[in-house]
Amino acid sequence: MMSIRRSTNLIGALVLAGSLCAVASAQKGQTLLNVSYDPTRELYQDYNAAFARYWKTKTGEDITIHQSHSGSGKQARAVIDGLEADVVTLALAYDIDAIAQKGDLLPTNWQTRLPHNSAPYTSTIVFLVRHGNPKQITDWDDLVRPGVVVITPNPKTSGGARWNYLAAWGSALKHHGNDAAAAKEFVTKLYKHVPVLDTGARGATVTFVERGIGDVLIAWENEALLAVRELDQGQFEIVAPSLSIVAEPPVTLVDRVVDRRGTRAIAQAYLDYLYSEEGQEIAAKHYYRPRLQAVAAKYATQFPQIELFTLAELFGDWQQTQQVHFSDGGVFDQMYQPGQ
Amino acid sequence: MRKPHVAEPTAVRWGVMAVALVFLILFLVVPLAAVFTEAFRKGVGVYLAALREPDALAAIRLTLLTAVITVPLNLVFGVVAAWAIAKFEFPGKQLLITLIDLPFSVSPVVAGLIYVLLFGRQGWFGPWLTAHHIKMVFAVPGIVLATMFVTCPFVARELIPLMQAQGTDDEEAARVLGASGWQIFWRVTLPNITWGLLYGVILCNARAMGEFGAVSVVSGHIRGQTNTIPLHVEILYNEYHAAAAFAVASLLALLALITLAAKTVVERKARQSLKGFVHEY
Amino acid sequence: MSAIRGRRHRVIPGFGLTLGVTLLYLSLIVLIPLSATFLKASTAGWSACWHTVTEPRALASYRLSFGAAFIGAAVNAIMGLVVAWVLVRYQFPGRRIIDALVDLPFALPTAVAGITLTTVLSVHGWIGRYLEPLGITAAFSPLGVVIALIFIGLPFVVRTVQPVLQALDPELEEAAASLGAGRWQTFARVIIPELWPALLTGFALAFARAIGEYGSVVFISGNMPMRTEITPLLIITKLEQYDYAGATAIGVFMLLVSFALLLVINLLQWWSGKRHA
Numbered sequence: 007m008m009s010i011r012r013s014t015n016l017i018g019a020l021v022l023a024g025s026l027c028a029v030a031s032a033q034k035g036q037t038l039l040n041v042s043y044d045p046t047r048e049l050y051q052d053y054n055a056a057f058a059r060y061w062k063t064k065t066g067e068d069i070t071i072h073q074s075h076s077g078s079g080k081q082a083r084a085v086i087d088g089l090e091a092d093v094v095t096l097a098l099a100y101d102i103d104a105i106a107q108k109g110d111l112l113p114t115n116w117q118t119r120l121p122h123n124s125a126p127y128t129s130t131i132v133f134l135v136r137h138g139n140p141k142q143i144t145d146w147d148d149l150v151r152p153g154v155v156v157i158t159p160n161p162k163t164s165g166g167a168r169w170n171y172l173a174a175w176g177s178a179l180k181h182h183g184n185d186a187a188a189a190k191e192f193v194t195k196l197y198k199h200v201p202v203l204d205t206g207a208r209g210a211t212v213t214f215v216e217r218g219i220g221d222v223l224i225a226w227e228n229e230a231l232l233a234v235r236e237l238d239q240g241q242f243e244i245v246a247p248s249l250s251i252v253a254e255p256p257v258t259l260v261d262r263v264v265d266r267r268g269t270r271a272i273a274q275a276y277l278d279y280l281y282s283e284e285g286q287e288i289a290a291k292h293y294y295r296p297r298l299q300a301v302a303a304k305y306a307t308q309f310p311q312i313e314l315f316t317l318a319e320l321f322g323d324w325q326q327t328q329q330v331h332f333s334d335g336g337v338f339d340q341m342y343q344p345g346q
Numbered sequence: 347m348r349k350p351h352v353a354e355p356t357a358v359r360w361g362v363m364a365v366a367l368v369f370l371i372l373f374l375v376v377p378l379a380a381v382f383t384e385a386f387r388k389g390v391g392v393y394l395a396a397l398r399e400p401d402a403l404a405a406i407r408l409t410l411l412t413a414v415i416t417v418p419l420n421l422v423f424g425v426v427a428a429w430a431i432a433k434f435e436f437p438g439k440q441l442l443i444t445l446i447d448l449p450f451s452v453s454p455v456v457a458g459l460i461y462v463l464l465f466g467r468q469g470w471f472g473p474w475l476t477a478h479h480i481k482m483v484f485a486v487p488g489i490v491l492a493t494m495f496v497t498c499p500f501v502a503r504e505l506i507p508l509m510q511a512q513g514t515d516d517e518e519a520a521r522v523l524g525a526s527g528w529q530i531f532w533r534v535t536l537p538n539i540t541w542g543l544l545y546g547v548i549l550c551n552a553r554a555m556g557e558f559g560a561v562s563v564v565s566g567h568i569r570g571q572t573n574t575i576p577l578h579v580e581i582l583y584n585e586y587h588a589a590a591a592f593a594v595a596s597l598l599a600l601l602a603l604i605t606l607a608a609k610t611v612v613e614r615k616a617r618q619s620l621k622g623f624v625h626e627y
Numbered sequence: 628m629s630a631i632r633g634r635r636h637r638v639i640p641g642f643g644l645t646l647g648v649t650l651l652y653l654s655l656i657v658l659i660p661l662s663a664t665f666l667k668a669s670t671a672g673w674s675a676c677w678h679t680v681t682e683p684r685a686l687a688s689y690r691l692s693f694g695a696a697f698i699g700a701a702v703n704a705i706m707g708l709v710v711a712w713v714l715v716r717y718q719f720p721g722r723r724i725i726d727a728l729v730d731l732p733f734a735l736p737t738a739v740a741g742i743t744l745t746t747v748l749s750v751h752g753w754i755g756r757y758l759e760p761l762g763i764t765a766a767f768s769p770l771g772v773v774i775a776l777i778f779i780g781l782p783f784v785v786r787t788v789q790p791v792l793q794a795l796d797p798e799l800e801e802a803a804a805s806l807g808a809g810r811w812q813t814f815a816r817v818i819i820p821e822l823w824p825a826l827l828t829g830f831a832l833a834f835a836r837a838i839g840e841y842g843s844v845v846f847i848s849g850n851m852p853m854r855t856e857i858t859p860l861l862i863i864t865k866l867e868q869y870d871y872a873g874a875t876a877i878g879v880f881m882l883l884v885s886f887a888l889l890l891v892i893n894l895l896q897w898w899s900g901k902r903h904a
Contacts, residue, residue, distance in 0.1 A: 087466030453839030
């Protein structure tokens with residue numbers, strides 16, 4: 007009798023699990039899943055609503071867009087392992103490259119399929135300091151002055167942190183006439199001023215803003231602007247360094263998924279619309295630098311003037327960059343070896 | 347009341363109590379107070395709004411569903427395993443106990459990862475599942491499985507020492523008197539272990555509802571679809587809605603307090619019935 | 628008692644059935660999935676695995692993860708006994724509330740626990756602000772890791788010791804007292820041996836749980852390579868580089884070590900139970 011009851015329990019659970027699978031796979035109407043990274047949550051909430059309206063007026067179809075947000079690398083891994091993303095919008099091209107190479111879900115030349123390296127908006131890396139800028143921080147060199155505490159996340163686990171690292175490296179490189187040894191020395195010194203390496207960009211912002219740790223936060227420009235405008239007003243100021251990097255968060259559709267689900271057309275439209283005037287306007291409202299000249303001019307006062315360099319100019323492509331700086335035993339790891 | 351010669355001197359009693367209470371206040375009361383303080387920082391309105399939001403409701407539903415599936419299965423497993431281990435001697439018993447303990451010590455990150463390795467698109471069963479359009483990871487079944495893995499030891503671990511301490515004399519007596527295995531379990535063993543069983547279920551349930559690391563790996567983080575309460579808390583926190591995050595988190599803290607209040611009541615009832623039982627003799 | 632049980636055990640029915648079901652369930656839910664990690668780790672080859680698990684950064688993280696877990700579990704063994712004692716033996720107002728509260732670390736999602744502890748212990752937090760003038764940095768230091776691990780392991784010892792203490796026959800203590808034993812002697816010679824298996828179990832569980840803990844620790848640890856980086860974070864770091872084999876190699880290593888430790892503790896407990904029976 008015991009065994010009977012137990013086996014009915016087991017069967018019941020299996021049936022339940024089975025029916026759940028069925029429910030999960032049979033959904034009504036068109037849906038799209040956009041798998042993105044942490045700071046774009048508010049951006050895509052707005053954009054999804056705008057695109058649904060646009061799609062409704064254009065085709066008369068209703069569309070539901072689901073969002074998934076987490077660290078950029080973690081999201082890429084989930085897509086490789088089977089998260090059915092129609093569209094991915096991640097922090098760096100390296101993560102989408104991984105989906106193409108390790109997951110074989112899209113062609114390796116994906117970045118050429120949309121204008122501007124498939125990055126419809128850009129951002130850059132700036133400093134966030136406490137009100138009144140008590141430590142008088144104006145540029146990269148000030149970060150390594152004695153007594154300055156810097157907050158930046160861990161570049162091994164955070165996409166945003168890799169942009170921070172590369173912005174610091176590139177600025178030092180340009181400052182010292184392309185001397186790689188000097189750049190390495192500067193960045194090594196810089197990370198000695200970092201007391202905590204959060205795993206994600208948002209974690210670092212919380213450490214700086216809510217825990218009150220550190221004198222300066224190296225952050226995405228859009229995150230810094232968000233913190234200044236929408237968190238505790240008047241507590242923080244943005245400092246624009248003289249030099250920084252163009253951070254390009256790219257977007258693409260996932261070919262194998264859209265072809266199987268029959269969502270290619272709508273996924274393509276979803277990405278194209280990011281480049282439209284309305285799409286660019288929404289990006290600018292969420293403090294991303296728009297590509298479209300008209301919108302960029304309109305929001306020009308929002309963004310500080312910074313001399314910018316690109317990844318390609320100083321580092322080559324993401325594969326090389328990752329290999330040299332962030333792989334195991336790479337430059338970043340060497341900084342933390344004993345004796346450094 | 348306890349006889350004086352088996353009690354500690356008053357000074358020692360007070361000393362021990364003071365140490366225990368200070369420790370508990372520092373480690374339990376302060377964090378709990380912090381959760382509720384943060385939850386109500388922006389007022390009751392924000393608190394209630396955070397709980398009524400559709401994504402929060404979806405997270406609560408998913409968490410309840412997960413617990414409803416995992417807890418009964420682990421309950422049955424726990425009783426069966428404890429029966430085998432506590433009532434019989436066999437070689438390799440310590441090994442078996444250790445294997446049951448194992449999910450405790452597996453890092454939640456790894457616990458999630460193993461299901462990705464099994465059912466992910468590039469995992470062992472990945473191609474078959476994809477071909478049959480069955481979603482395991484990044485969908486509800488993966489969340490349920492990961493939770494089952496993590497909570498599997500709770501009931502068993504609670505019952506094994508208890509049943510071992512109780513020995514087998516009662517069951518053997520019942521057997522000699524002609525009771526069947528099922529009758530022995532139902533009439534003799536179960537009444538003896540009700541307290542521990544219930545307790546194991548409460549722990550199992552709390553952990554099933556609160557698991558973060560493992561579920562985070564297999565969830566896919568799709569809002570309103572595959573977010574459990576703990577994941578929803580993380581999302582809110584990352585959106586700088588600290589008050590809302592702690593509001594949702596306080597639900598789980600409340601749940602713990604309620605189930606434990608229930609436990610206290612059951613425990614008292616059990617003791618009363620035992621007293622009546624003793625009285626009859 | 629166990630001597631008698633050893634001879635007569637097959638009197639009770641259900642051995643084959645219960646053991647069979649236990650093994651089946653355990654295989655399906657725990658063993659087969661875990662074997663997947665072993666196979667994945669082995670794809671990299673033995674020498675690559677060995678290299679991954681013995682690099683200096685990994686070694687530093689084991690020192691922190693295992694060391695902090697051990698200290699946390701040891702503190703919990705002592706404090707858990709004290710707490711269980713107070714809850715079982717003493718009557719005081721609010722006892723039931725405190726009793727219920729002990730399970731809070733189980734119920735609170737680990738991420739919330741981590742965020743909350745960091746909030747409380749950081750420089751401007753409720754407790755951190757009093758520690759800072761003393762020169763103690765609790766958040767983002769190994770101490771913070773230990774505190775988080777004490778928090779998550781706290782209920783284990785209390786809950787394993789409590790029922791045994793409750794079931795302890797008062798006649799034992801009365802007998803010891805009537806034979807002239809002082810209270811401390813009774814405690815050390817009569818009560819502790821009875822509680823010993825439960826204490827060990829609680830310690831083992833708290834320790835095992837603490838080794839792999841991620842959610843509550845990662846917020847408070849600071850994550851500095853070589854100093855405050857816990858082993859699970861190292862696994863995440865490997866995954867972030869799509870190095871599944873490396874990640875599982877470290878995972879498997881942790882698993883083997885904690886399995887060995889648990890086995891030793893369980894055997895120890897079995898042995899001490901036998902000796903005292």
